[in-house]
Amino acid sequence: MLSSLLLAAAGLLVKPTYSISLEVSTSGGNSSGALPVGMMFEDVNHGGDGGIHGQLLGDNAFQGTNASLFRYASIGNATLSIDDTNPLTSAIVRSLKVDVPEDASGEVGFSNDGFWGIKLPQGTYSTFFWMSGDYEGDVTVKLVPKTGSGTEFGSTTLAIKKSSKWTKYEAKFDVKAAPNGNNVWALTFDGSKTAGSTLYFTLMSLYLPTYLDKENGLKPELAQPLADIKGRFLRFPGGNNLEGDTIDGRLRWNQTIGPLEDRPGRQDVWSYANTDAIGTLEYLEWAEYMNLEPMMDIFAGLALKGETVTGDALEPYIEDALAQIEYAVGDSSTHWGAIRASHGRTEPFALKYVEIGNEDNLSNGCASYVERFQRFYDAIHAAHPSITLIASTADLNCLPKDLPGDAWLDYHRYDRPDAFVEAFSFFDNIPRTNKYIINEFAAIYHNNGTRATYPTMRSAVAEAIYMMGAQRNSDLVQGLAYAPLIAHLAAVDLYNAWTPSLLSFRNDPPVTILSTSYFVQQMFAQASDPTDRYVDVVADGPLGPTVFWVASVSSGGQGVVKGANYAGVGTALRVRFAGGVEGTKRARVVVLSGDAEARNDEVDPGAVRPVEGVVEEGAEGWFEVEMPAWSVVVLVAE
Numbered sequence: 001m002l003s004s005l006l007l008a009a010a011g012l013l014v015k016p017t018y019s020i021s022l023e024v025s026t027s028g029g030n031s032s033g034a035l036p037v038g039m040m041f042e043d044v045n046h047g048g049d050g051g052i053h054g055q056l057l058g059d060n061a062f063q064g065t066n067a068s069l070f071r072y073a074s075i076g077n078a079t080l081s082i083d084d085t086n087p088l089t090s091a092i093v094r095s096l097k098v099d100v101p102e103d104a105s106g107e108v109g110f111s112n113d114g115f116w117g118i119k120l121p122q123g124t125y126s127t128f129f130w131m132s133g134d135y136e137g138d139v140t141v142k143l144v145p146k147t148g149s150g151t152e153f154g155s156t157t158l159a160i161k162k163s164s165k166w167t168k169y170e171a172k173f174d175v176k177a178a179p180n181g182n183n184v185w186a187l188t189f190d191g192s193k194t195a196g197s198t199l200y201f202t203l204m205s206l207y208l209p210t211y212l213d214k215e216n217g218l219k220p221e222l223a224q225p226l227a228d229i230k231g232r233f234l235r236f237p238g239g240n241n242l243e244g245d246t247i248d249g250r251l252r253w254n255q256t257i258g259p260l261e262d263r264p265g266r267q268d269v270w271s272y273a274n275t276d277a278i279g280t281l282e283y284l285e286w287a288e289y290m291n292l293e294p295m296m297d298i299f300a301g302l303a304l305k306g307e308t309v310t311g312d313a314l315e316p317y318i319e320d321a322l323a324q325i326e327y328a329v330g331d332s333s334t335h336w337g338a339i340r341a342s343h344g345r346t347e348p349f350a351l352k353y354v355e356i357g358n359e360d361n362l363s364n365g366c367a368s369y370v371e372r373f374q375r376f377y378d379a380i381h382a383a384h385p386s387i388t389l390i391a392s393t394a395d396l397n398c399l400p401k402d403l404p405g406d407a408w409l410d411y412h413r414y415d416r417p418d419a420f421v422e423a424f425s426f427f428d429n430i431p432r433t434n435k436y437i438i439n440e441f442a443a444i445y446h447n448n449g450t451r452a453t454y455p456t457m458r459s460a461v462a463e464a465i466y467m468m469g470a471q472r473n474s475d476l477v478q479g480l481a482y483a484p485l486i487a488h489l490a491a492v493d494l495y496n497a498w499t500p501s502l503l504s505f506r507n508d509p510p511v512t513i514l515s516t517s518y519f520v521q522q523m524f525a526q527a528s529d530p531t532d533r534y535v536d537v538v539a540d541g542p543l544g545p546t547v548f549w550v551a552s553v554s555s556g557g558q559g560v561v562k563g564a565n566y567a568g569v570g571t572a573l574r575v576r577f578a579g580g581v582e583g584t585k586r587a588r589v590v591v592l593s594g595d596a597e598a599r600n601d602e603v604d605p606g607a608v609r610p611v612e613g614v615v616e617e618g619a620e621g622w623f624e625v626e627m628p629a630w631s632v633v634v635l636v637a638e
């Protein structure tokens with residue numbers, strides 16, 4: 001069999017000790033969830049700024065509460081400091097003050113080494129910066145190795161006119177691929193013309209060629225693998241980061257829109273400053289680029305350290321949420337729709353899902369969420385009856401007694417692999433009054449309770465089993481999203497805010513890691529459709545405790561079986577679709593497997609990869625495929 005051959009070639013085939021036969025019904029069954037597999041994004045571990053965002057310079061406007069010069073170096077003995085006496089705007093108040101020595105000559109200026117390095121794939125880059133000070137002459141921007149060796153990967157020269165006011169300068173230039181990420185963006189000017197004077201710079205920016213070539217867009221290296229999942233929804237902008245540590249520190253959506261010089265940025269809850277250059281509009285566009293339903297999360301009066309807003313004091317926050325929704329869905333005749341149009345986007349977005357807060361059963365939020373949820377629900381539902389509103393907890397103690405039946409409940413789970421396997425039947429046994437969505441889940445611990453740094457094969461199989469348990473109940477469970485999505489490993493090293501993540505990367509030395517869990521999300525996303533029906537299976541062996549499956553049939557007639565083997569010994573899986581799936585003679589098979597502890601990491605980012613093959617229908621309509629030890633298998637008969 002082809003799949004066996006492929007698996008044998010990949011060294012994955014373990015001689016099965018027993019086999020399981022599944023007879024899959026092709027009629028009846030439970031309907032599918034609306035959004036089978038999605039993504040949850042918040043900026044943690046520099047997954048946003050310095051991650052998927054296409055802007056490559058770090059601390060480019062000294063936002064947040066801990067502005068520092070650690071990414072900067074002086075050139076030609078200039079003295080660098082952070083200044084707040086000469087604001088660019090009321091939002092961007094800090095700038096880089098460059099004092100030029102009295103005896104300066106030649107090149108003077110500064111460099112920025114990005115977010116722990118700058119990777120330079122070949123292409124046309126754009127750069128801009130704001131400048132003020134007494135200078136007329138050339139400024140050169142170049143991309144060079146941090147340890148200067150005379151190599152230049154690209155440069156551009158801009159003519160500066162004398163001006164006492166802040167002026168924006170921008171240029172596009174071609175860049176040659178650099179062999180590694182140990183590079184800097186350097187800006188220099190003529191020391192002899194500026195000796196003894198002071199120049200100011202802020203909002204220094206460098207964009208690589210972005211995903212789909214969009215302005216203020218995404219980094220292809222991370223956006224492409226996310227698009228390749230082919231998921232259904234994108235939840236944003238958090239997560240804990242939406243809440244802020246305090247009410248005052250919350251994420252304010254209307255400070256993340258419009259020109260970058262009007263976005264103040266903020267200290268996030270994960271130890272660093274957000275620039276908010278990925279703001280409300282950019283998130284909506286991101287969802288659109290990847291054909292994902294946007295799921296916008298609104299601040300609902302709970303901060304992470306336990307502050308709450310209640311009673312009539314909630315009114316301005318409710319107004320703010322309505323404004324945020326209008327910014328997305330309003331046409332140009334509405335106040336916020338017109339503002340969006342002025343930001344370059346005339347056509348409203350089709351926003352169908354809004355989540356009210358985040359994890360309101362935690363952080364002292366449970367008791368007050370009964371009221372907070374109801375107030376936000378009433379106001380938003382009245383204004384936008386077609387938007388599905390999602391409660392941020394499934395804990396009924398934190399929700400109104402007469403919970404509206406059309407509200408979805410967001411249930412999160414971070415746990416050990418064994419616990420996810422044991423939770424296979426969790427969704428069989430929950431109250432069936434309201435629909436569920438699993439907007440965050442991940443096996444973040446090993447079974448011994450220690451924190452995992454990367455998803456392993458064991459954790460990925462456990463997550464697959466949990467997803468199968470949800471999909472079996474997908475008349476109820478509308479979808480799932482692994483969280484968090486993206487981590488910069490240098491930020492993980494420094495802040496240790498969270499591990500593991502679906503994707504991770506480092507600039508220097510350059511590496512991008514698609515985790516074992518990433519491939520499970522991708523396999524499930526590509527084999528799950530909202531038009532599927534989850535159907536009965538008659539098996540000649542037990543469902544669990546190590547071998548699990550779920551079967552579905554699409555409206556187009558495809559039969560799908562997902563299987564997982566949570567054991568160190570292989571199994572042969574035989575599958576037959578009742579009455580045959582019309583016209584079917586072959587099935588596509590994708591298998592992900594490896595040792596229990598196998599993982600894709602910085603040492604070996606390619607350790608585990610799915611193997612694809614085709615199996616022919618055998619005698620009496622049986623498809624046969626090997627499920628190796630510690631594996632996830634998807635079979636699609638077509």
Ligand SMILES: *[C@@H]1O[C@H](CO)[C@@H](O)[C@H](O)[C@H]1NC(C)=O
Binds near residue numbers: 075076077104105
């Ligand atoms: C920087 O200052 C040092 C010590 O004052 C001097 O030796 C050196 O030549 C200066 N470098 C430049 C580029 O001006």
Ligand SMILES: *[C@@H]1O[C@H](CO)[C@@H](O)[C@H](O)[C@H]1NC(C)=O
Binds near residue numbers: 066068069070271272
């Ligand atoms: C502030 O920045 C410095 C780097 O200059 C870093 O070492 C420190 O951890 C940061 N503190 C916080 C609270 O982020």
Ligand SMILES: *[C@@H]1O[C@H](CO)[C@@H](O)[C@H](O)[C@H]1NC(C)=O
Binds near residue numbers: 316
């Ligand atoms: C942003 O929202 C706040 C709170 O709703 C409001 O006070 C402020 O005026 C808004 N900003 C803009 C620019 O509309």
Ligand SMILES: *[C@@H]1O[C@H](CO)[C@@H](O)[C@H](O)[C@H]1NC(C)=O
Binds near residue numbers: 361414
């Ligand atoms: C809150 O809900 C999450 C699931 O969304 C659960 O993991 C957690 O245990 C709950 N916490 C409390 C205090 O109920």
Ligand SMILES: *[C@@H]1O[C@H](CO)[C@@H](O)[C@H](O)[C@H]1NC(C)=O
Binds near residue numbers: 446447448449597
């Ligand atoms: C816990 O389990 C992991 C994965 O099996 C292993 O790497 C780690 O060493 C174990 N830690 C302890 C303290 O036993």
Ligand SMILES: *[C@@H]1O[C@H](CO)[C@@H](O)[C@H](O)[C@H]1NC(C)=O
Binds near residue numbers: 029428473
């Ligand atoms: C459909 O959902 C019910 C729970 O309502 C569950 O018991 C049953 O196993 C599901 N059927 C299939 C075919 O997955």
